[in-house]
Every structure is written in structure tokens, then in C-alpha cells.
Amino acid sequence: MAIIVTVFLSALDVTSVGTALPTIVAHLNGGENFAWVGSAYALSSTAFLPLSGTLADVFGRRPIMLISVALFSLGSALAGSAQNMNWLIAARTVQGIGGGAIINMSEIIVSDLVPLAERGLYQGLVGLTWAFACGVGPPIGGAFAGKASWRWLFYINLPLSGIAFTLVLFFLRVRTPEGSITSKVKRVDWFGNLIVICGTTLAVTGLTFGGGRFAWVSAEVLAPLIIGLILIVAFLYYEGVVPKEPTIPWEVLSNRTTIGGYLATLVHGITSIGVIYYVSVYFQAVLGASPIMSGVDSLVFALMIAAGALTSGIAVQVQKKYVPVNVAGWIFMMVGFGVLSLMRLDSSKSQWLGYQVLIGVGVGLLFPSPLFSVLAPLPVERNAAALAFFAFTRAFAQTWGITIAGTILQNELTKRLPTDFISQFPGGSEIAFAAIPVIGNLSEPLRTEVREAFATSLSMIWKIMAGISGAGLLSLLLLKEIPMNMEMNEKYGLHGDNSGKNDDKSEKGNAIVSEETV
Secondary structure, three states, X not given: OHHHHHHHHHHHHHHHHHHHHHHHHHHHOOHHHHXXXXXXXXXXXXXXXXXXXXXXXXXXXXXXXXHXXXXXXXXXXXXXXXXXXXXXXXXXXXHHHHHHHHHHHHHHHHHHHOOHHHOHHHHHHHHHHHHHHHHHHHHHHHHHXXXXXXXXXXXXXXXXXXXXHHHHHHHXXXXXXXXXXXXXXXXXXHHHHHHHHHHHHHHHHHHHHEOOOEOOOOHHHHHHXXXXXXXXXXXXHHHHHOOOOOOOOHHHHOEHHHHHHHHHHHHHHHHHHHHHHHHHHHHHHHXXXXXXXXXXXXXXXXXXXXXXXXXHHHHHHHHOOOHHHHHHHHHHHHHHHHHHOOOOOOOOHXXXXXXXXXXXXXXXXXXXXXXXXXXXXXXXHHHHHHHHHHHHHHHHXXXXXXXXXXXXXXXXXXXXXXXXXXXXXXXXXXXHHHHHHHHOOOOOOHHHHHHHHHHHHHHHHHHHXXXXXXXXXXXXXXXXXXXXXXXXXXXXXXXXXXXXXXXXHHHHHHHHHHHHEO
């Protein structure tokens, strides 16, 4: 319960803010800085993910989880009291550090307590929690934006944070490594983490500027983006040759099945966040739904994610195989995006409901399933590092996904919307989120023209995401079905639990690694 509540806390924030963004941007007059509301959270949560995995290994899972919840709570309080966009962006940065670490720590703790072969149900429950947040998040965001105040979207995190903190404090009774604070601090790879934090910050800054404030070919975009990506590559090289205790050991990147899992995670992160963020735009901009009704209209999508995530976890546990679920997930993703591209202004309710079923199942199936291919070839001692990089890959990919989808929508709307209508919005504004609040007040035939432009532009997003999903399908070529072990990392297990597995299981895991090493 401690893990589930903390996951729900972080997931609810991620899934609810998007629905309320048009209202928040309009209230704070922040059209030019709109993208940073999401990017600041993504930047900080991504940049500090590798460090959170290292700190969990050095200082223990429980204290890092408590600090993460406290940081998330602090960021939420600051965001709720924001008086301008810069204030809100800074608050989202603090919130992102805590929120990203919460997700990472939850995955790591589950891996400590449950053997990989029996983890399907538990991963399914974590995925179900995410899906439930996807279901209630948009209506909650819409309700606060339309009926109350968007500030309560952040203030509601405070009592939830209190519950989560209390549950972790009293019920998450796991072992903590011995040693003095000084000795533990010396074990942390500070320089390596500084490299990846700087690289991620620069890359996300370039992504945020691109296509909005500056052209993609401008120096303001290309310089930070290229330098950031170079630093991330340099970080991976540095980890393999310098530190005695690397943040991301090369062992977690030297196996083809593990690499296939990371590739699937990368593609799934790009495509899934695109549909989570922008499916509500269809309901608000095209169908004219209110923020709260757009959340209700997308509820079937969230329910299908829940069903897919739970089915995926149970299927892996029952079959003792992870490849079939990955195959099914990518097929559903490609078909789902294909049918989403058919949605138009005159699409019937049965159409847009049915299309959400297909894409929702695909997104749900692939929430937990790549994790098994990442961990199956590795010894349990590498779980924390592998999961930290897994979370980093997904978070970094989601930043790309938001940027890619937003850029496509911006460019398509610029081409399709009437010039007189576009001229209302200052240069650098995100047209979609600036335009949505005013569509309902437009006179005909301009209102219909704008709605049709939105429908056609969103269709282009789904077509491109279907193509990107094809790269996920190719990741299946790297996967090999490896028996999942029954071993747990007793170093971080529950207090009083001495039911460790035999050492021969560890030797078997190491043999598998040697056999599969590229």
C-alpha cells in the first residue's frame, strides 16, 4: 500500500495537469512559456533519476523514498501558490525531482521484494495504479480548472503526500545498508551524475525551445540539444571506464535482450505520452467539450490502459514468458494509432470510443512488459541500476514525445488555421493551448474552420506516432526468451525476512549474462 499510494501520488499529477493547462496558461498570461510547465517537471525528474538509483543503493530505499515524497509535496505547495509562470515553472522543477524519484524508487522496491518470475501481478498492479490515475486525473484536472480553481490541482497533493509519507514511514520496513554517512557520500558517483544532469538539462532545454520560441534549425535550439546529447553519451562512456561504483554499470547495457527492452521503453515513452497529452485536445478543440467532460470522454482510454497493464503482468507471470505480450502490445499500438488518425469533426461517439479501446490496450500492455526483458538477463544486484536507467529512458522519451507531438500540432495548425485567427496569438505561443479557450466564442463559419483544422492536425500526430511505433516492433528482433529467476536481493529485503534463495540461483543468473553478453 505504501508503494501504491506513492505511485498514485506522482501519476495523478502527471495525468491531470495536461487537461487544465489551457486554463492555467490563460490565468497566468503565460502563452510564451506554456511548454515549460510540462518540460520543467520532465527535465528535473529525468535528470535526477540515475542519481536517485545510486542514492537508494548507498543510503537505502526508505530514506530516499521519504525525501522524494517531501520534495514532491514542497513543489506542489509552491505550484499551487504560483503568481506567475516563472514561479510555477520553478515549482514544477522541485516537484519533478520528487515525482521522478518516487516512480523510480517504487520500481526498485518491488524488485527487491518480489522475484522477477513472480513479479507480473505486482507490476500489473503498479500499472493499474498508473491507469487509474490516467482515468481520474483528467476529470479532476478539468473539474478544478472549470468549476473551482486550478490551484487546487496542486494543493490536493498535500494531503495525499501526507498519507503517502506516513505509510512509507511506518510500513515500509526494509533493510538499510550499514556504514557512516561520510563513507556513503564518498561512494556516490557525483561527477558522473553531474555530467548526466547537465546533459539532460541542455537536451530538454533545446527540445522545449524547438518549434516554439525558436526555429528548429536555430543555434538556440541546436546548440543545447547537440551538446546535451553528447554529454549523455559521454556519461555512458565515463560510467564504463572510470568510477569504482558506477551509477549505470556497463553490465546493464551489454546484453541484446536488455537493450531490446530499453529500446521498447524509449519508443513506448515517446508514443504513449503523445496520446495521453493530446487526446483531450481532440475533445476540447474539435468536439467543444469542457475540461471536465474531455476527461470523462477519455475515461475509456484510461480504463483500457488499466486492463492492458493488469493483463500484461498476469500473462507474463502465468506464461513465464514476456515476448508474446510485447508482440501483442506493439500490434495494438500501431493499429490503435492508425484508427485514431481517422477521427474527424463528424466522427460518431461509437467511433472515437472504439478507437480509444485499441490504443488504450496497446499502451497498457507495454507499460510493464519491457521491464521483464530488461531484467531477465541480469543478476539481482544490478536491479537498482537497471531500473534507474529504465526510468531515465522512459522519462527522457516522454520529453521527446511531448515535444514531437507539440511541434507537429503547432506546424499543422499554422498551415491550416485562418491567418486572421492565428494573428491573435503572439509569436512563440503554443497555438493549441492558447486557442482552445476561445473556440467556443467564435462565430460561424470560423468556428467550424478552426475545429476542422484541429482535427486534421491531430490526425497527423497519430500517423507519425504509428510510424514511430514501428521502431518498437523492430525491438522484438533483439529479444530472446530467458528464464526469469526466483532470486531476490536480500540486502534490501524486509526486516525479519531471511527466506533468501540459494546461491546457485545467483550463479545461474551470472551464467545467463555471460551467454547473452554481446
